[in-house]
Amino acid sequence: MASKTTTKSNEKLTKRDLWIMAIRSFFLQASFNYERMQAAGWLYSILPVLKKANKKKEDLGKAMKRHMEFFNTHPFLITPLIGIVAAMEENKEDPEMIRSIKVATMGPLGGIGDALIWLTLLPITAGIGASLAIEGNIAGPIIFLLIFNGIHAVLRFGGIFYGYNTGVKALKKLKTGTKAVSHAASIVGLTVVGGLIASYISLSTPLVVNAGKAEVALQEDVLDKILPNMLPLGYTFLLYFLLKKGVSPTKLIGLTILLGVVGKYFGIL
Amino acid sequence: MLFEALLIALWAGIAGVDLFNVQLHIHRPVVTGLVVGAILGDIETGLITGATLELVWMGMVPLAGAQPPNVVIGGIIGTAFAILSGNDPKMAVGIAVPFAIAVQGAITLLFTIYSPVMHKADKYAEDGNTKAIERINYLGMTMLFLFYAIIAFLPVFFGAEYASSVVEKMPQFLIDGLSVAGGMMPAIGFAMLLKIMLKKEYVAFLLVGFLVVTYFDLTLVGTAILGLAIALYDFYKGKGNDDGGPKPKKEVMTNGI
Incomplete structure (x- = not known):
């Protein structure tokens, strides 16, 4: 973060810019395809910072081209990385370093997201919703959507500020914290799966x-x-x-x- | 039927976009069951079928980009079929899953077709053409919307009258058998979850969850809270060990027998 104080060439990103990028990140997979996966959606998400950091059209083109490279990670945990990359682009960090951080992070974030969101949050909340709905209770889908999206919103909007504010430091924090958290998440997840097996498979x-x-x-x-x-x-x-x-x-x-x-x-x- | 089919198509389009974008998860069967039920005028069957389908798809999530049978079409067509044919929700599962596999095949094709567009995107990026990059993303979502809307419209519109007659022609053992299979199908989803999550040190928690529900009929919320209690204990115990804190030994406890 020291470099932030030394280079004051461009306008700083505002809170509003970060909110806008978080909202744009909802469309990370809009142009999903097998060749580049989320690349064009990623570029779409970070366009605001690229536009602010590159006033010359030539520079903007170069930066955009860099971000059209293959990219794929978990769509819910994308915002911490957007925050980090935004901080780096804003400070005109070395493009090589930005690329390597993107590449190094997308895999682990994808794995953590699979474990936390697809294998823990979704089965538990949808399971609770389904257990109510299967009895004809209309609260089932509503409760599911409220809990799931409450956590979704915290992750997405909290994540971008977390990523931006802690910049590159966040990466190290992420790595140490996630192991314990995903261990705990696995315990809850498997307890619930055990219960699901007992209640929802009908076989006799x-x-x-x-x-x-x-x-x-x-x-x-x-x-x-x-x-x-x-x-x-x-x-x-x-x-x-x-x-x-x-x-x-x-x-x-x-x-x-x-x-x-x-x-x-x-x-x- | 045209009006209902159009509404279902509209919903399928929105849900299809939600599967990959925005992801509020209104595309999950537990939600689409309610919506399709409301459109077709049978909310209760909708809820029950949606919940049944939800459990089947529980473990079928897009892990590392591998796509499971299409949950959007599975949920919508399954619920519509259960309501229109007046059949057991479990049997709807037997119909919905094979259909969803076929649709996922078509989606795979769609993602392949969109690959060459990326070379166009490269060109736009080089020119610094932000508007064009945005258009490419909006186009992708439009294609998904239309695809899902059409796929959901056709069977509901053309198949509605036939749905019940097809079922009537089927031998009874087949209908009952599909029902049995539908009841077993959540096991596939759970097995997929286990394949990824289950490690030796976690088997104990799986069994605890299984036993409290089997013998005490604990609700799912209760089971989740029990799991959370264990996880919290484990989390802070682990933290204490990391610090190498002031209370390293627990032998003192044995004195208190």
Whole structure:
């Protein structure tokens, strides 16, 4: 941040500029494609700082070209990086350094975002919403949207100021803090997944075994006595091991449909 | 039916854009179920089917850019089908998932087609043409909107009358079997979550969550708070260890038996 005081060539970014960039970052994936992924959306998001920092059209073109390179990260955690890059562009830092920070950060941010947002926040909030909606309760979707977007907004708008204010220092902070946080998030996430397995997979068998004169209902008299919900748990783990073996999710969908139909036909399920 | 189909198409377009942009997550089945239910005049079935589909898609999230079966179309078509055919929501799952896989194939194609546009974008960037870069992004979203709107409109408009007749022609064991499969399908989503999240040290928490719901019927909010309690304990305990704080030993505890 020392360089910030030495170079005062251009207008400084205002709070308003940061807000605008955070809002533009909602469209990070507007032009998503397989060649550059989020590159054009990233450029779209940071245009305000590039325009402010490069008054000459020639310079602006050079800066824009640099930011058209391949880019892909988690769409919710993009704003801390926008903040950092904005601080660096504003200070006319070395383009090489800006590029390497972008490249070094997009992977970890993507991984953290997957763990925190897609694998923790979304399953928990959508699971809670679905558990209400499945009983016909209209509050389900509303509660889901409120909690999810409350956290979404804090991350997105808080992130840009955090990134900008701490500049490059934020990167180191991010790395040390996230390990503990994502560990804690995993604990909550997996506890909830355990509960989801128990409540929302319906799988039981109507089979009745004739043992002499006594009729034994396999589900109520045997399986439920050992461990209720053992079939859902067992089936989840079967699929888990198949996934680990490299079987694609699409094949597992086919397998599940086949099992359901065949199982029903023979009266096993 | 035209009016309803147009409304659903409009909603599908908005939800399709939301899947990748803005991402308020109004595209999730738990929300689209309510909206499609309201459009078709059966909010309760909409909510129930949407929630059922939500659980199926729970683990199917875009990890590292890999795209799962399309959640937008799956949720909308699944809910519309359940309401229009008057069938069990679980059976709608059996219909919606294969349909969603096909749609995701088309989306993949769309993302491939948009790749050459990036070379145009390079040119605009070099010229410092900010307006053109903005246009390219707006065009991408417009394409997504139209794609989703059309994909949702066609089956709802043309398939509405046939939906129930198709179901009537199906043998009963197939309908029931699809229902059973629909009930099992959330396991796929959960297994996908486990594949990424589950490490040896986390198995205990998975089991705790499973057991409190199985034996005590704890609600999901309760389960989440229980998980949070464990996580908080673990978080601050870990912090204490890092500091190498003043209370290094816990042996004192054993005296208090």
